[in-house]
Amino acid sequence: MAQNVYSLNVVGYYNITVPANSFALIANQLNTTNNTLAALLPSPPDGTQFYKFTGSGWNAYTFDALEGSWQPDGNVTLNPGEGGFIKNNTGSSMTITFVGEVLQGSLTNPIPAGYAVRSSMVPQAGTLPSLAFPAEDGDQVFQFTGSGYNAFTYDGLENAWTPSTPSVAVGEAFFSRKAAAVNWVRNFTVQ
Numbered sequence: 001m002a003q004n005v006y007s008l009n010v011v012g013y014y015n016i017t018v019p020a021n022s023f024a025l026i027a028n029q030l031n032t033t034n035n036t037l038a039a040l041l042p043s044p045p046d047g048t049q050f051y052k053f054t055g056s057g058w059n060a061y062t063f064d065a066l067e068g069s070w071q072p073d074g075n076v077t078l079n080p081g082e083g084g085f086i087k088n089n090t091g092s093s094m095t096i097t098f099v100g101e102v103l104q105g106s107l108t109n110p111i112p113a114g115y116a117v118r119s120s121m122v123p124q125a126g127t128l129p130s131l132a133f134p135a136e137d138g139d140q141v142f143q144f145t146g147s148g149y150n151a152f153t154y155d156g157l158e159n160a161w162t163p164s165t166p167s168v169a170v171g172e173a174f175f176s177r178k179a180a181a182v183n184w185v186r187n188f189t190v191q
Helices: none
Strands: 011-018 022-027 049-053 058-064 069-071 083-088 094-101 105-111 114-118 140-144 149-155 160-162 174-178 182-188
Touching (some): 011 022, 022 140, 105 114
Antiparallel strands (some): 011 094, 049 083, 114 174, 140 149, 140 174
């Protein structure tokens, strides 16, 4: 018989609500054994669309309820720290629930040069500085508002974002624009 056996794994969930006939820039911030679109969103409403940015364009996926699968392929990944657009094509709001393990320890989220869609690797809201986002002079961040974008630029001389410091919600992805590739490294422990 085992004694004093315990696990440091922390499992959680969070919900994202996407308004009717609208887009949202979402993120998976919980790890599972299968971080594919098909596993994470197995049965959204018929016609739901997902768009993943490739660095130079978008790959599009549509859920076909008759087939019970994402077309053309549900094996596209949505790993913790990644994000994409989801389009709710129904006349009512849609709730997406992500369930999985909260990653802990030293976490590395690679951010390429140019534009990328990224998020925190853990489900935690906060300002980008509080989430250890690696800002360098001239970096830009764009947050989707539902009808456009709020743009923020980092001023390395002032050590500040303008016009204000970006703050992100749990499950929210954003665009980053960087001059050079960098790793977003964060040490995170649930206490």
